Amino acid sequence: MRSICLYFQVHQPFRLRTYRFFNIGDDHHYYDDYQNRQIIRRVAEKCYLPANKMMLDLIREYGTAFKANFSVSGTALEQLQQYAPEVIQGFKQLAKTGCVEFLAETYSHSLASLGNREEFVRQVKRHSDTIELLFGQKPQTFHNSELIYSDGIGEMVTDMGFTSLMTEGAKHILGWKSPNYMYCSARNPKLKLLLRNFRLSDDIAFRFSTQGWPEWPLTAEKFTGWLNRIEPREEVVNVFIDYETIGERQWKETGIFEFFKALPKFVLSKSNFRFSTPAELTHILQPVAQLHVAHPISWADEERDLTSWLGNELQDEAFSKLYALTERIQTLDDPAIERDWQYLQTSDHFYYMCTKWFSDGTVHKYFNPYPSPYEAFINYMNVLSDFTIRVDEAIARKRTSGLKSKSKEQKEKAPKVVRKAPRTTTGKLIEEGHVKKLTTIKAAKTRAENARKAAVKTTKEEVAEKVFKSLNFDDIITLSDSKIKKIIKSIEIETVSAAMKGANKELREKVEKNLGKRALKTYKELLQQIKTISESEIKKSQKLIEKQIKLLTK
Amino acid sequence: MRVLMFGWEFPPHITGGLGTACFGLVKGLGKHGVDVIFVVPKAYGDEAEEGFRLVNASDMVLDFTKTIYQEHWNRIKFMEIGSNLVPYVGPEEFEKMVQEDSLKLSEETQSVFSERYQFSGKYGHKLMEEVSRYAIVASVIAEQTTYDVIHAHDWLTYAAGIAAKKVSGKPLVVHVHATEFDRSGENINQTVYELERQGMEEADLVITVSNLTRQIVIERYGIDSEKVITVHNAVEPTDRPELNEVTKHVHEKVVTFLGRVTFQKGPDYFIEAANKVLKKDPNVRFVMAGSGDLLNKMIRRAAQLHIGTKFHFTGFLNGPEVDTMFAMSDVYVMPSVSEPFGISPLEAMRSNVPVVISKQSGVSEVLKHALKVDFWDIDALADAIYGLLHYEGLKKMFIKYGKDEVDNLKWDSAAGKVLEVYQRAQTL
Structure with missing residues (x-):
């Protein structure tokens, strides 16, 4: 038996409103609530709701023989909760069937894996926690935003405890190898790699309704025929597409729903394929070879590289200015700042700044709310400027409040010193002596503090095993x-x-x-x-x- | 192929973008093997004649006993009605034209029919008289020379083009660089409009400098869309290394508006946007270079806004001064309310200056590496300026791609398209 694994990416960014430079330092609301709501409602009605219902019907009809897998970003979940909570209900129902696996990713569908390791780890954890809380299952398989992957990312993912990861079956990585096997990371053979079959995935996602395509119209029967033609030895076909393909990018009039409704029937009766979840795959399959991925790959465009999000001057400036804030933000504990920090990291913002569509890439243009990457950049930078001011102000506030509490401590202790002073000196000298004493006492205090720290250091050696965390x-x-x-x-x-x-x-x-x-x-x-x-x-x-x-x- | 071309001005004696465009086009056509006879009302003798013949209409001696001229005169006589809104009129030359009375009309007729008429070649008081006379001279030149196509630039020369077509029967192509709606908004001069419409009607094909203008020609002049073709303008490359040594003497960044200070160019939007930027960042200087009928109003407005110390007026700048101004600028802004094409942003980009242009300009149809805003959207305009001044990545992108983009807008290829129009006109 061979496996077909269906993955659906559900992601929505918090789109930014038109944010002018004169709003900087004044207005801290960055999002186009109206547009976001409109889009979520529209996509929910055209895609999420009917598609969820279809999936549920299929699972009811075929029982455990049909499986589907989802990756829902945190920013999508938040907006769905806000504008279309019935979609979340639908996912919960699906989760209960046991035929659906939810994958892990970064909370805000971000590029943190390329920006900052700690932030990346934090986001993945936050996403996993959210998924567990909502759907009652702890994600087992990781996939990065836009399927971005490299050996280094694989290592971070392994360190987080994941043993399987989904990425793109990029030609330039595979060479003569087929994506229809499970592989493992060359640097960390414990990490199993599942690769997207981009041809079959894109046949559905992009070409499904292209009438100029020789294979049009694509039916479930034809698709099953293609599965049958795959080398008998090859073990798995990973179809990874945006969930919005069903009903939103491919309208229901194109027959996309009928395609998916008929797919299990044909696959289960006319082929030796079965539907699997990635977790099942990692148990059934053995890695056939190691994969080296020195430079990050993604699922985008012909190049399958990062150039949709990073690489031009606009993207690089925005990206470096954004991640330069990481350390400062980690010292803060401010929910409003944390929220915006997450939303601003979403990869879509960088995608809008891509200049590749100047030459080709109609896809970019289609999903871009800005007339040009320049507008996207200016708007983002205005928002980021305001955000940076807020972060710096929050840090300054924290510092002054920290100082205040310190000086408070000192004030409490100071009277003791003052009381002692008059005993040794008189008149004007009292004052001078007082001041002197205060400074000497301060110095002594710092010395004591240092000594205490040093003492802690030496004792550390003894209790090292216990306190390694610090x-x-x-x-x-x-x-x-x-x-x-x-x-x-x-x-x-x-x-x-x-x-x-x-x-x-x-x-x-x-x-x-x-x-x-x-x-x-x-x-x-x-x-x-x-x-x-x-x-x-x-x-x-x-x-x-x-x-x-x-x-x-x- | 040989083309008889009627223009109104030619470098270095130019008052608007028309002369520069004609020069670029003629040179480009030369590279495609097209022979051009370029007729101007007045030649000064120092024009650069490279591969084409420049004919000075002032040199033409006419024998007015010929009835043919009288006929022409009868046909174009209506032009003798005064116009108080003529293109490219500098304040020095601007003189309100009065309604012609019958006495004056006869006088003008007299002067037009003198044997050798001295054209001023300028825009102004006697413009209509010159236009008429130019048409008559055109018919003479048209008769004396051989050519395959007639090409007339803007309404001032349409009458000449029509006259030449009547005499020779050769196809006429008129080139619309601007329409009366661009110059005057909705308060158009009916005479000029009528002249334009007639030129377009009589023409076998009409070339417009942008799709924006093409739309106006089709919608406002009722011209059949089949015969209107857009050929975007281009820009001549310059090699002026000495400009790299231009240093500005202020440490602030400089944002420049350069053009006639008239309604059409939207100078008021520039001032309002400047005010918004200065409120947030006083470390910027704004320059309004050029002169025009709105200049005094603009100076008053800048004073009202109390931005006088950061907002500067230069008055009219000549060619080299324009180049220096560009070299000193960090951002160039063209907020035109209506701009058939607008070549100045290309000149700015050629000097590595990022540009903000209005969506209501023809040039925005060909530029990718420019920020485009609606002319009335002062917030967007201010935001674009601020972005260019503060976010390094933008500037880098513009320097990387802008100059290349402009260098690729060559007159050679524009001329190639014009040649196609000629060829099509010959088959009609």
């Missing part, structure tokens, strides 16, 4: 050589050298002596190469190492 980068010095070796092994040498650039001599030596011969050589070369490196780059690498410490020393 370990930071500089604490590497306190770790045993074997631990350090273990940590270094798990980290790319580039990261190690970048991090060491910002470390003190002692720490460097400690790490260097734990490097293997070959690693030490590359490490030295790298250190030579990176003459100038930004503070944030160093910080980033150190953070990565800290992460690793926490993971490995758990």
Whole structure:
């Protein structure tokens, strides 16, 4: 028996309203509520509701023989809850049948996997939690926004505990290989890779109603015939399409509903294929080979690369300005800021700035609410400017309130000192002495604080196993050589050298002596190469190492 | 192929974009092997004649005993009604034309029929007289030379084109660079409108500089859409490395409006947008370069808004000054209310200056790497200016793609399309 796996991506961004520069610093509402509501309602009526009903009917008719899988982004869920809660009800019903698997992704359908690791992890967790809460199942299979994948992303996903991932069966990655098998990551063979069969997927998603296409009209029977023609040894066909294909992109008049209604009948009776969920696949199948993906791939356009979202000057500026905020935002705990932070990361905003459609890409133009990428960029940057101001203000507020509480503490302690002072000095001197005393006491306090910290540091060594969670980068010095070796092994040498650039001599030596011969050589070369490196780059690498410490020393 | 072309001005003696466009077109046609005889009312002798013949209408000696001229005169006599709204009239030259009385009419007839008429070649007081006379001269030239197609640029020369067609029977192509609606809004001059309409009617084919203009020609002049073809203008490449050395002496970014300060160009929208930007960011300077009948009103408005220290007026700029102005600018704005084409944004982009243009301009049909706004949408205009001044990525994109885009808008290819029009006109 071979498998066909149907995946439906459900995603809606929070589209931005026309936000002028004179709104910056004044108006903090960024979204076109009217348009968002309209679109959600329209798509719900044309697609989500009738398609959900159809899926449910199919499951009722065929029982466990029919399976469908969904990936619903957090921003879509939020908007559905707001504008079309009956759609969520539909998904809940589907979830209850046990024939539907929900996949994990980033909460806001973002490019965080390319922007910031911690943010990426945070978003995936948030999405998984949301799915579990709503549909009662913890996602087992991960797929990244727009099926973006690389070895590095695979590694992060593995670290999060996923063992299977769905991505594009891009030709330039596969070469002569077929997408109709399960593969595994070359860097992390534990991670199983399921690949989208883009030809069969796009036949439905893009060509279904193209009358100029020789295969038009596409029927379930014809499609099953194609499945039968696939090499008998090949094991799985992954069809991954936008859910909106059903009824929205392909209108119901095109016969798209009839196609899906008839599909199980033909597949189950006229072929040796069965419907599966990705979780089932990972149990049934064995990876046939390892896949190397050095540069990120995606499911977009002919190139199957990132150029729909990143690469031109507009996209790169917006992206770097956005992710430059990550660290600042992580220190905050402000729900309004967190919400906008999520919504602004949605990949669609970057897609609107794509300049590729100047030459081709009618697809881009079709889904773009802006007349040109320039307008998309200006509008986004205006919003981001306001958002940045808010983040900075929130941080400043936090600092001053922190300072206030500190000075409050001091005030409480200060009277004791004052009381002591008059005993030793008199008259004018009292005042002077008072001031002097205060400063000496302050200095003493800082010394004491430092001493306390130092003490904590030394005791740390003893209770290291328990408190590793609070370990930071500089604490590497306190770790045993074997631990350090273990940590270094798990980290790319580039990261190690970048991090060491910002470390003190002692720490460097400690790490260097734990490097293997070959690693030490590359490490030295790298250190030579990176003459100038930004503070944030160093910080980033150190953070990565800290992460690793926490993971490995758990 | 040989073309008899009627124009009104020719570089370096130009007052509007018409002369520049004609020059580019004639050169482009030359590259396609088209032989052009270009007739202007007045030649100064220093025009660049590259591969074509420039004919000075002022040199023509006419024998007015010939009845044929009298006939022409009878046909075009109606033009002797004064017009107070003529194109490209600078304030110096602007003189309100008075309603002709019968006495004056006879005087004018006298002067038109003098043997050798000195054309001023300018737009202004005696414009209508010159237009009439030009038509008569045209018929003489038309008779004395051989050619395959007649090509007339804008309404001033349509009468000449018609006259030439009557004499020779050759196909006539009229080229609409602007219509009366672009120049005067809804308060059009009926005489000019009638002249334009007649030129388009009599023409075998009509070339418009944009689809915007094409629509006006079809809808407002009732011309059969079959015979109206759009050929977008182009721009001559320049190599002026010395401009790279132009330095501005203010540290603020400079946003420039450059053009006639008239209703058509939308200078008031520029001022209002400037005011909005300055409220948010006082670190910008705005320049309004050019002169026109709305200039004083604009100066008053800038004063009212208290933005005088950041908003500057230069008055009329000549060619080299225009180039320098572009070189000093960080953003160029063309908020035209109605612009059949609008070549100046292309000149700005050629100097690596990003542009904001109104959607109501023909040039917006051919430009991708420009910000386009509705002329009346001051918020959008201000936002576009602010974006260009503050977000580096935008500027980078414009510098990367804008110049290439303009360099690809070549007169060669525009001339190729014009040649196709000629060929089609010959088969009609």
